[in-house]
Amino acid sequence: MARQRSKQYKDTHMPDVISQRPSATFPLDVLDEIHRAADQGIYEIRGLGAKRKLPTFDDLLFLGASMSRYPLEGYREKCATNVTLGNRFAKTPIELDIPITIAGMSFGALGAHAKESIGRAATLMGTSTTTGDGGMTEEERQSSKTLVYQVLPSRYGLNPDDLRRADAIEVVVGQGAKPGGGGMLLGQKITERVAEMRDLPTGIDQRSACRHPDWTGPDDLEIKIQELREITDWQIPIYVKVGASRVGFDVALAVKAGADVIVVDGMQGGTAATQDVFIEHVGVPTLPAVRLAVEALQELKMHRKVHLIVSGGIRSGADAAKALALGADAVSIGSAAMIAIGCNRNAYIEDYKALGTLPGYCHHCHTGRCPVGVATQDPHLESRLVPEQGAQWLRNYLSTMVLEMQTVARACGKSHVLNLEPEDLTALTIEAAAMARIPLVGTNWIPGNNQT
Amino acid sequence: MRFDLKNDALRKLNQYLHENPEKQVAVRNPAGRHNIAVGIDADIDVDIHGHVGYYCAGMNQNSRVTIHGNAGPAVAENIMSGCVRVHGNASQYAGASGHGGTLIIDGDASSRCGISMKGIDIVVAGSVGHMSAFMAQKGHMVICGDAGDFLGDSIYEAIIYVRGKLGELGADCVEKELTPIHREKLASLLMLAGLDHSVEGFRRFGSARDLYHFDIDHAGKY
Ligand code: SF4
Numbered sequence: 001m002a003r004q005r006s007k008q009y010k011d012t013h014m015p016d017v018i019s020q021r022p023s024a025t026f027p028l029d030v031l032d033e034i035h036r037a038a039d040q041g042i043y044e045i046r047g048l049g050a051k052r053k054l055p056t057f058d059d060l061l062f063l064g065a066s067m068s069r070y071p072l073e074g075y076r077e078k079c080a081t082n083v084t085l086g087n088r089f090a091k092t093p094i095e096l097d098i099p100i101t102i103a104g105m106s107f108g109a110l111g112a113h114a115k116e117s118i119g120r121a122a123t124l125m126g127t128s129t130t131t132g133d134g135g136m137t138e139e140e141r142q143s144s145k146t147l148v149y150q151v152l153p154s155r156y157g158l159n160p161d162d163l164r165r166a167d168a169i170e171v172v173v174g175q176g177a178k179p180g181g182g183g184m185l186l187g188q189k190i191t192e193r194v195a196e197m198r199d200l201p202t203g204i205d206q207r208s209a210c211r212h213p214d215w216t217g218p219d220d221l222e223i224k225i226q227e228l229r230e231i232t233d234w235q236i237p238i239y240v241k242v243g244a245s246r247v248g249f250d251v252a253l254a255v256k257a258g259a260d261v262i263v264v265d266g267m268q269g270g271t272a273a274t275q276d277v278f279i280e281h282v283g284v285p286t287l288p289a290v291r292l293a294v295e296a297l298q299e300l301k302m303h304r305k306v307h308l309i310v311s312g313g314i315r316s317g318a319d320a321a322k323a324l325a326l327g328a329d330a331v332s333i334g335s336a337a338m339i340a341i342g343c344n345r346n347a348y349i350e351d352y353k354a355l356g357t358l359p360g361y362c363h364h365c366h367t368g369r370c371p372v373g374v375a376t377q378d379p380h381l382e383s384r385l386v387p388e389q390g391a392q393w394l395r396n397y398l399s400t401m402v403l404e405m406q407t408v409a410r411a412c413g414k415s416h417v418l419n420l421e422p423e424d425l426t427a428l429t430i431e432a433a434a435m436a437r438i439p440l441v442g443t444n445w446i447p448g449n450n451q452t
Numbered sequence: 453m454r455f456d457l458k459n460d461a462l463r464k465l466n467q468y469l470h471e472n473p474e475k476q477v478a479v480r481n482p483a484g485r486h487n488i489a490v491g492i493d494a495d496i497d498v499d500i501h502g503h504v505g506y507y508c509a510g511m512n513q514n515s516r517v518t519i520h521g522n523a524g525p526a527v528a529e530n531i532m533s534g535c536v537r538v539h540g541n542a543s544q545y546a547g548a549s550g551h552g553g554t555l556i557i558d559g560d561a562s563s564r565c566g567i568s569m570k571g572i573d574i575v576v577a578g579s580v581g582h583m584s585a586f587m588a589q590k591g592h593m594v595i596c597g598d599a600g601d602f603l604g605d606s607i608y609e610a611i612i613y614v615r616g617k618l619g620e621l622g623a624d625c626v627e628k629e630l631t632p633i634h635r636e637k638l639a640s641l642l643m644l645a646g647l648d649h650s651v652e653g654f655r656r657f658g659s660a661r662d663l664y665h666f667d668i669d670h671a672g673k674y
Contacts, residue, residue, distance in 0.1 A: 154568070155530060155548075155568055155570070156570075158530055158549065159511070159532055159551065160493065160511040160532065161493075163491075163511070164491075187664075187665060199551070199571060199590045200608060200609075201609060201664070204608075204664040204665065205664065205665050207606075209568065209587060213526075213545060213549050213564070213568040213587075214507070214526035214529045214548040214549070215526070220525075223486045223487065223506045224506075226487055227487045227490050227506070227507045230466045230490050230491060231466075231490050231510070231511055232491070233466075233467060233470060234463075
């Protein structure tokens with residue numbers, strides 16, 4: 001390239017003014033970000049999850065049955081999908097028809113129509129949905145048969161009446177998109193209703209704390225969990241959700257603190273509004289996080305006793321089946337559920353353009369101007385998402401995921417999706433083999449294992 | 453009704469308090485146990501004779517809980533209504549995220565008293581530790597003694613009254629005028645707590661509201 005340009009220079013005797021050699025250190029997106037930072041003097045805040053390339057479940061493949069084991073007949077032989085969560089201490093554990101739950105997303109970040117769509121679809125599919133930062137709305141309690149109530153550091157809207165009418169409680173220690181970070185909701189989304197639920201002035205840029213106000217560390221958490229159990233008379237399960245970072249320690253400490261269910265959220269997990277630097281540079285991808293969590297449970301002999309839900313970038317039945325094969329009891333979806341109800345759908349192009357983006361690239365949940373009515377409090381935009389339609393879309397998507405899981409599980413000879421096991425998997429890349437502790441395809445090599 | 457926690461299980465006490473309890477409940481020998489009298493929703497009086505551990509009277513609704521001793525961390529956390537009174541001192545996070553009701557501490561309160569408060573009224577007859585009223589959203593805090601450093605850091609719309617000495621104020625917390633409306637509220641809280649201080653000796657603090665919208669010129673405060 002450089003030689004060609006010098007030749008051109010010699011031939012034409014013109015200065016080489018149009019160099020198009022991009023810098024690997026400063027590619028266009030980095031230049032753009034530096035210019036943006038220089039203009040605005042603040043980090044970029046955005047929605048959704050990590051956009052960088054990360055090791056994913058795509059790097060694992062299933063080993064379908066053949067001679068050494070037999071597959072199940074797709075039409076005649078059942079492949080069950082039901083799962084029980086949280087029977088370690090709770091008198092009334094959660095019984096789900098499918099091992100795919102809906103992750104916590106706040107009313108505030110999402111509009112009421114989105115929350116209702118999600119609640120209805122979850123109920124139709126026999127699974128649970130989860131509140132978020134900002135408390136429980138009447139709409140979501142009414143539309144969700146099984147509702148998990150989050151206890152977050154901000155404690156916005158937290159009250160004992162909602163604790164008692166929840167089906168499970170999730171103590172949120174962290175989130176995959178930002179382990180160690182607190183919440184944010186920018187002023188444009190703090191409408192009167194959101195402000196009232198959070199006891200905040202309307203229209204301010206709201207920051208939520210990153211630590212709980214009344215406990216620090218696992219010993220305190222144990223007492224906190226006991227308090228929640230006492231208030232709810234030990235009826236409902238208590239989940240502990242952590243953002244994937246030091247997964248092994250966190251899972252072990254959550255077990256010690258008395259969790260019934262542990263939710264591990266990998267760094268591909270989404271957010272409504274977080275600093276880009278957090279989303280892209282903090283945390284651990286979901287693939288190694290599952291294996292680390294399962295190992296920690298196995299070491300304590302608590303695997304399948306304390307249940308494990310894995311989330312963060314789960315997109316398909318294949319992803320879910322692989323997480324289960326690695327030892328999870330269920331998966332949870334957030335971003336994928338939003339996409340199913342219209343996020344980034346190819347419509348209202350002018351409104352995407354007004355945000356400076358296009359369908360397929362939008363991550364502008366933080367603006368409150370969601371073109372498809374999902375992540376907004378604006379009544380006009382919200383009217384674009386009809387709850388019945390949203391529920392139908394999400395139901396279809398969840399049904400597809402379940403059929404995909406069953407297809408894979410039957411091919412591996414399993415009569416229940418929870419019977420999938422690591423032995424059913426092979427790794428396509430050395431990285432995936434090392435992270436998931438699954439042999440590299442065509443070998444019995446697991447990098448990092450002491451024996452090899 | 454009487455409970456003696458030397459013999460009675462905590463579970464038995466809390467279950468009783470959740471199911472149509474008698475108007476007067478006395479608890480003896482708490483011995484610093486955690487989670488005593490949590491989640492009550494009844495118009496009753498509970499007297500706890502001794503010291504309590506974490507979260508005593510947590511999430512209280514309607515009842516009046518009196519602790520005849522000292523309280524461990526986060527007494528009356530997330531209280532919704534009713535009244536919790538500590539005759540001794542209270543450890544850190546007293547009244548954390550309280551949404552309503554009243555917390556009266558006759559002794560001193562440790563650090564982070566009233567953290568994330570959302571409508572509770574807190575009256576401390578003694579002094580409070582550092583970072584009290586951190587991220588306080590709504591409600592009132594009356595401090596009859598001194599306040600430790602960083603009082604009212606990142607405060608929203610809560611109102612703080614201080615009678616004694618102040619450490620360094622927290623980010624975005626400033627002194628404000630004690631108007632007649634504020635005097636009236638302060639006087640009613642002092643009366644509720646049975647304290648006969650004159651309102652004239654108090655100063656009022658609240659939010660400068662500089663951190664409500666991000667501004668590069670305030671970046672150093674974040
Ligand atoms: S389309 Fe809506 S929900 Fe999806 S990223 Fe954009 S703003 Fe967020």
